[in-house]
Amino acid sequence: MTSSFNFRRDLITRPxxxxxxxxxxxxxxxxxxxxxxxxxxxxxxxxxxxxxxxxLLAFPPAKLRPxxxxxxxxxxxxxxxxxxxxxxxxxxxxxxPETWAYLKSQKFFGMIIPKEYGGLxxxxxxxxxxxxxxxxxxxSAAVTAMVPNSLGPGELIMKFGTQAxxxxxxxxxxxxxxxxxxxxxxxxxxxxAGAMIDEGVVCRGTxxxxxxxxxxxxxxxxxxxxxxxxxxxxxxFKLKDPDHLLGDVEDIGITCALVPTxxxxxxxxxxxxxxxxxFQNGPNWGKDVFIPMDLVIGGAERVGQGWMMLMTAxxxxxxxxxxxxxxxxxxxxxxxxGAYARVRSQFNVPIxxxxxxxxxxxxxxxxxxxxxxxxxxxxAGLDMGHHPSVISALLKSGATERMxxxxxxxxxxxxxxxxxxxxxxxxxSQYRAIPVGITVEGANILTRSLMVxxxxxxxxxxxxxxxxxxxxxxxRAKGLADFDAVFxxxxxxxxxxxxxxxxxxxxxxxxAPAPEAGRASRFYRKMGRYSAAFALTSxxxxxxxxxxxxxxxxxSGRLGxxxxxxxxxSGALKRWEDEGRQDADFxxxxxxxxxxxxxxxxxxxxxxxxxxxxLAGWLLRAAILPLGPRRRGPSDRTTxxxxxxxxxxxxxxxxxxxxxxxxxxxxxxxxLIDAFERVVATQPIHDRLRAQKIRKWKDGVEGxxxxxxxxxxxxxxxxxxxxxxxxxxxxxxxxxxRSVADAHPRRPIWTDGVTQRPELDAEEQRTFxxxxx
Numbered sequence: 001m002t003s004s005f006n007f008r009r010d011l012i013t014r015p016x017x018x019x020x021x022x023x024x025x026x027x028x029x030x031x032x033x034x035x036x037x038x039x040x041x042x043x044x045x046x047x048x049x050x051x052x053x054x055x056l057l058a059f060p061p062a063k064l065r066p067x068x069x070x071x072x073x074x075x076x077x078x079x080x081x082x083x084x085x086x087x088x089x090x091x092x093x094x095x096x097p098e099t100w101a102y103l104k105s106q107k108f109f110g111m112i113i114p115k116e117y118g119g120l121x122x123x124x125x126x127x128x129x130x131x132x133x134x135x136x137x138x139x140s141a142a143v144t145a146m147v148p149n150s151l152g153p154g155e156l157i158m159k160f161g162t163q164a165x166x167x168x169x170x171x172x173x174x175x176x177x178x179x180x181x182x183x184x185x186x187x188x189x190x191x192x193a194g195a196m197i198d199e200g201v202v203c204r205g206t207x208x209x210x211x212x213x214x215x216x217x218x219x220x221x222x223x224x225x226x227x228x229x230x231x232x233x234x235x236x237f238k239l240k241d242p243d244h245l246l247g248d249v250e251d252i253g254i255t256c257a258l259v260p261t262x263x264x265x266x267x268x269x270x271x272x273x274x275x276x277x278x279f280q281n282g283p284n285w286g287k288d289v290f291i292p293m294d295l296v297i298g299g300a301e302r303v304g305q306g307w308m309m310l311m312t313a314x315x316x317x318x319x320x321x322x323x324x325x326x327x328x329x330x331x332x333x334x335x336x337x338g339a340y341a342r343v344r345s346q347f348n349v350p351i352x353x354x355x356x357x358x359x360x361x362x363x364x365x366x367x368x369x370x371x372x373x374x375x376x377x378x379x380a381g382l383d384m385g386h387h388p389s390v391i392s393a394l395l396k397s398g399a400t401e402r403m404x405x406x407x408x409x410x411x412x413x414x415x416x417x418x419x420x421x422x423x424x425x426x427x428x429s430q431y432r433a434i435p436v437g438i439t440v441e442g443a444n445i446l447t448r449s450l451m452v453x454x455x456x457x458x459x460x461x462x463x464x465x466x467x468x469x470x471x472x473x474x475x476r477a478k479g480l481a482d483f484d485a486v487f488x489x490x491x492x493x494x495x496x497x498x499x500x501x502x503x504x505x506x507x508x509x510x511x512a513p514a515p516e517a518g519r520a521s522r523f524y525r526k527m528g529r530y531s532a533a534f535a536l537t538s539x540x541x542x543x544x545x546x547x548x549x550x551x552x553x554x555x556s557g558r559l560g561x562x563x564x565x566x567x568x569x570s571g572a573l574k575r576w577e578d579e580g581r582q583d584a585d586f587x588x589x590x591x592x593x594x595x596x597x598x599x600x601x602x603x604x605x606x607x608x609x610x611x612x613x614x615l616a617g618w619l620l621r622a623a624i625l626p627l628g629p630r631r632r633g634p635s636d637r638t639t640x641x642x643x644x645x646x647x648x649x650x651x652x653x654x655x656x657x658x659x660x661x662x663x664x665x666x667x668x669x670x671x672l673i674d675a676f677e678r679v680v681a682t683q684p685i686h687d688r689l690r691a692q693k694i695r696k697w698k699d700g701v702e703g704x705x706x707x708x709x710x711x712x713x714x715x716x717x718x719x720x721x722x723x724x725x726x727x728x729x730x731x732x733x734x735x736x737x738r739s740v741a742d743a744h745p746r747r748p749i750w751t752d753g754v755t756q757r758p759e760l761d762a763e764e765q766r767t768f769x770x771x772x773x
Contacts, residue, residue: 006484008484008488009480009481009484013480013483013484013487013488014480016483016487017470017471017479017480017483017484017487020467020471020483020546021471023546023547023548024468024471024546024547033307033308033311036308036311037308037311037312037314037315037387037389038311038312038315038316038387038388038389038390038392039315039386039387039388039389040388040390040459040460041381041386041388041391042056042377042381042388042391042567042570043388043390043391043394043456043459043460043563043567044460044461044462046460046531046534046563046566046567046570047456047457047460047461047462047534047535047538047563048462048493048497048531048535049497049500049501049531049532049533049534049535049536050497050500050513050528050531050532050535051527051528051531051570053513053514053515053517053524053527053528053573054515056570056573056574057515057517057574057577059377059380059381059384059574060380060383060384061376061380061574061578062124062125062376062377062379062380062383063125064125064126064129065123065126067120068122068123068125068126068129068130071120071122071126071130072129072130072133072659075102075106075108076130076133076134077133077661078102078106079099079102079103079106079108079134079137079141079145080133080134080136080137080138080141080661080663081663082096082098082099082102083095083099083137083138083141085137085138085139085140085141085429086422086423088138088140088141088278089140089276089277089278089429092278093273093278094278094280095140095141095144099141103144103145103176104175104176104177105175105176107119107120107174107175107176108130108145108148109145109148109149109154109173109174109176109179109180110148110149110154110170110173110174110175110176111126111127111130111145111149112127112149112154112155112158113154113158113170113173113174114158114170117166117167117170117171117174118170118171118174118175119170119173119174120174123379123383124316124319124320124379124382124383125376125379125380125382125383127149127320127321128320128321128323128324128375128379129324129659130145131145131146131149131320131321131324131325131328132324132325132327132328132331132659133328133659133660133661134328134661135324135325135328135329135332136328136331136332136659136660136661137661137663138429139277139279139325139429139430139433139436140277140278140279140429141279142325142328143225143277143279143325143436144226144279144280146321146324146325147180147181147225147226147321148173148179148180148226149321150317150320150321150441151182151310151313151314151317151318151441152180152181152182152234153169153173153180153182153232153234153258153297154169154170154173154180155313155316155317156182156234156256156297156309156310156313157169157170157173157258157297158170159309159312159313160256160297160298160302160305160309161297161298162298162299164294165258165294165297165298165299169232169258173232177231178231178232179226179229179230179231179232180226180230180231180232180233180234181224181225181226181227181230181232181233181234182224182233182234182235182236183198183219183221183224183227183233183234183235183236183284184221184236184310185221185222185223185224186198186219186220186221186222187220187222193236193254193307193310196236196237196238196254197238198217198218198219198220198221198235198236198237198238199217199218199219199237199238199239199240200215200216200217200218200237200238200239200240200255200257201215201216201239201240201241201242202214202215202239202240202241202242202243202245202246202252203215203216203243203245203290204245205290206290207290207291207292212292212293213245213292213293213300214290214291214292214293214295215239215255215257215290215291215293215296216288216289216290217235217237217257217259217265217286217288217289217290217291218286218287218288218289219235219237219284219285219286220283220284220285220286221235221283221284221285222272222282222283223272223274223281223283223440224281224282224283224284225279225280225281226279226280226281227268227280227281227282227283227284228268228269228270228271228280228281228282228284229268229280230261230268231260231261231262232258232259232260232261233258233259233260233261233266233268233284234256234257234258234259234297235256235257235258235259235286236254236255236256236306236310237254237255237257237306238251238252238253238254238255239252239253239254239255239303239304240252246300246303249304252303252304253303253304253305253306253307254304254306254307254310255296255302255303255304255305255306256296256297256302256305256306256309256310257291257295257296257297258291258295258297259286259289259291259295261284263289263290263291264289264290265286265287265288265289265290266284266285266286266289267284267285267286267287268282268284269282270282270283270284274435274436275432275433275434275435275436276432277429277432277433277436297309311389312387314389314392314441314442315387315388315389315392316382316387316392317392317441318392318393318395318396318441318442319378319379319382319388319391319392319395319396320378320379320382321441322396322399322400322437322440322441323371323374323375323378323395323396323399323400324375325403325437326371326375326399326400326402326403326437327368327371327372327375327399328660329403329406329407329430329433330364330367330368330371330372330402330403330406331368331372331656331657331658331659331660332430332657332660333364333368333406333407333409333410333427333430334364334365334368334406334646334653334656334657335646335657335660335673336410336414336426336427336669336672337360337361337364337409337410337413337414337646338352338361338364338365338645338646338647338653339646339672339673339675339676340413340414340417340672340724341357341361341413341646341647342646342647342648342676342679342680343672343675343676343679343720343721343724343725344417344721344724344725350647351413352643352646352647355636355640357413357643358639358640358643358644359639359643360409360410360412360413361409361413361642361643361646361647362591362634362638362639362640362642362643363405363406363409364406364409364410364646365588365591365642365643365645365646365656366588366591366592366595366634366642367402367405367406368406368656368657369572369575369585369588369589369591369592369656370402370568370569370571370572370592370596371399371402371403371568372575373568373571373572373573373574373575373576373592374395374398374399374567374568374570374571374572375395375399375571376571376574376575376578377570377571377574377575378391378392378395378571389455389459390451390452390455390456390459390460390563391567393442393447393451393452393455394447394452394456394560394563394564394567395567396441396442396444396447397442397444397447397448397452397564398564398567398568400437400438400444401438401444403434403437404434404438407427407430407431407434408431410427410430411427411431414427416727417725417727418431420727420728420729421728422727422728422729422730423668423728424668424726424727424728425668425727425728426668426669426672448557448560448561449553449554449556449557449560450550450553450556451560452556452557452560452563452564453538453556453557453559453560453563454549454550454556454560456560456563457538457542457549457559461538462490462493463486463487463489463490463493464490464542466482466486467483467486467487467490469482470482470483470486471483490539494536494539497532497535497536497539498536498623500512500532501529501532501533501535501536501623501624502623502624504528504529504532504533505529505533505623505624505625505626506626508526508529509525509526509527509528509529509530510525511525512524512525512526512528512529512532513525513528514528517573517576517577517581518581519581519583519586520573520576520577520581520589523569523573523589523593524573526593526597527566527569527570527573530562530566530597530600531566533604533623533624534559534562534563534566536620536623536624537559537562537604537607537620537624538559540611540616540619540620541555541559541607541611543616544611544612544613544616545611545612545613552612554610555607555610555611558603558606558607558610559603559607561599561603562600562603562604565596565599565600565603566600568592568596569592569593569596572589572592572593572596573589576589579655582651582652582655584645584650584651584652585652585655587638587641587642587645588642588645588652588656590634590638591634591638591639591642594631594632594633594634594635594638595633595634597631598629598631598632598633600631601625601629601630601631602629604620604624604625604629605621605625605628605629607620608620608621608624608625648680649677649680671720671723671724672724674720675717675720675721675723675724678713678716678717678720678721679717679720679721681713681717682710682713682714682717685706685710685713685714688705689705689706692705
């Protein structure tokens with residue numbers, strides 16, 4: 001209780017608190033657990049409106065340990081060589097038995113499990129880089145290796161399990177004796193876990209011949225990766241105790257348990273086919289399945305804590321696996337699209353020289369640089385011990401959305417080459433996999449519109465969470481004292497932030513603090529401007545809308561976009577610094593900053609135009625965008641410079657496509673890179689001939705302009721290019737069966753107008769008629 005009269009508290013703060021209690025709804029238990037999960041990190045710095053850029057640059061960069069690098073150079077490369085994505089997709093619909101055995105024997109399923117339990121004990125970055133490289137070969141293989149190391153039994157047991165559970169399960173998960181899956185989603189409950197009807201009832205039953213206290217389960221789950229082949233299923237369900245065998249509470253709440261899939265009543269095995277990706281995924285059911293209380297993760301003491309467990313695990317896992325796969329898609333697209341745009345010519349000009357194509361190439365290159373910078377920054381934070389839930393949410397949604405843009409651009413540049421399915425098409429599987437990343441671990445629509453700013457405004461704001469807790473405090477006297485203590489700090493902070501936002505808005509951040517960062521210093525000043533503007537806009541939106549803001553999903557989504565852009569751009573700046581301020585990479589950084597600043601100003605403009613309080617929107621616009629949105633995105637010069645980086649070998653290109661699996665010259669990607677290297681190597685010969693007005697190199701042979709060695713190099717380059725631009729076709733009956741790979745033809749290769757016809761059987765002779773050829 002308060003001991004004496006206080007003028008500010010009792011006459012000013014009290015009515016403000018009463019007003020706040022009327023406009024701010026109490027947090028639900030689910031919301032509270034989601035907000036309590038994980039912690040804050042660089043997102044909190046951005047919410048202050050004045051982040052310390054020197055602190056950002058001082059974070060240790062994400063680096064691979066020697067054992068992690070050895071794993072990627074050894075087992076990961078071997079795994080990639082074993083995988084045939086075309087065969088998996090169109091013939092076997094699964095990894096080969098040999099590949100499954102290799103995944104288990106090399107402990108791919110135990111990357112995050114500590115070494116003392118038989119796992120590999122990788123860092124967040126080591127885990128991410130392994131998944132990333134596998135994903136450049138096959139999304140299905142990457143998902144198979146990823147899921148046991150993401151949200152699932154392994155991570156939950158490590159964080160919340162009893163010592164006995166760790167001792168028993170972790171070694172078995174690490175070496176593949178147990179294959180895990182986790183069942184969360186059900187037909188009735190996707191993103192809304194509160195709607196879950198999967199149920200467990202506390203009761204006594206028989207387990208291995210003993211009468212024990214346990215749980216009788218009934219459930220129906222779907223979309224469960226590895227579910228059809230798992231040996232232990234992590235299960236989320238609502239637990240009830242009608243007979244009060246555990247205590248006085250009857251509706252205990254969401255609980256997580258381990259269910260061996262050979263238990264009576266468990267049904268697994270049926271499969272989904274998600275966007276024609278062939279990783280094991282499917283539904284499962286349980287009918288009156290009895291398990292002992294010892295299989296509750298954490299034991300009986302942890303019943304009802306399931307949602308907290310899941311949100312805590314997701315706070316870290318969502319920032320690793322799917323961003324790694326998105327980074328893989330971006331790097332793979334940069335490598336292949338740049339190479340294809342260099343070797344594919346139209347009108348005697350490489351298509352990569354056309355400005356329309358260069359726009360797409362620049363967007364691919366810029367997004368690849370941006371995405372990997374944010375991904376590395378997040379891994380660095382995770383390896384420092386942080387579990388930033390807001391950052392992981394915005395990274396997952398932002399990374400997968402950029403993946404969608406990059407792959408669509410790559411498809412556009414490749415044209416028909418990427419449309420026609422077959423072993424020669426290295427883009428088709430990447431394209432089909434887009435919806436998987438967009439949808440899983442929190443659908444992007446809800447993540448953007450509800451979670452990023454909705455949770456960020458509470459969790460990462462310097463004062464908001466303390467104020468909400470004070471508003472909801474049952475002890476009214478304590479609530480008033482707590483609110484009084486934090487509210488006026490918030491007011492002082494808001495005034496300072498408002499002055500900074502106004503000053504930086506009118507000077508374009510010219511006097512905002514910035515570290516000494518060479519050519520990039522000016523970007524930090526702009527970031528300081530937009531960070532202050534974001535902090536002020538957030539406060540005004542919360543003040544004028546109160547609890548209704550979380551229902552204003554379009555406004556919340558736009559504010560979340562600004563926060564996400566600030567974070568991604570922080571990652572790009574950090575990457576530029578960590579890689580030694582490479583001048584050759586500067587066009588990529590410039591593209592990222594110009595694109596991000598244009599997006600930020602556009603989102604501010606949309607927020608101000610749509611705030612229900614028109615006066616607040618007008619005042620914010622006057623302070624933050626006095627001249628309206630002025631950023632137009634990258635210049636044509638920057639766009640061309642970024643595109644050119646993908647069209648020729650260079651250290652910059654190597655950094656952009658680092659750790660992408662290429663494969664041998666008998667495979668499509670290997671053939672492309674071989675042709676790319678040959679075309680680049682022979683370009684000086686073409687340049688010399690063009691200087692003599694000789695357009696085709698064969699016309700220069702008779703005049704002695706080309707040596708015998710150069711002729712051989714030019715012929716080899718032409719042959720390699722012809723192989724690359726070829727696409728697949730099939731016999732009629734080949735497409736009518738599942739075994740499409742069996743009908744893969746030996747298509748004639750065109751080289752300088754000369755058809756090299758392979759041996760054809762009678763059926764193929766009828767298919768390849770003279771008219772077709």
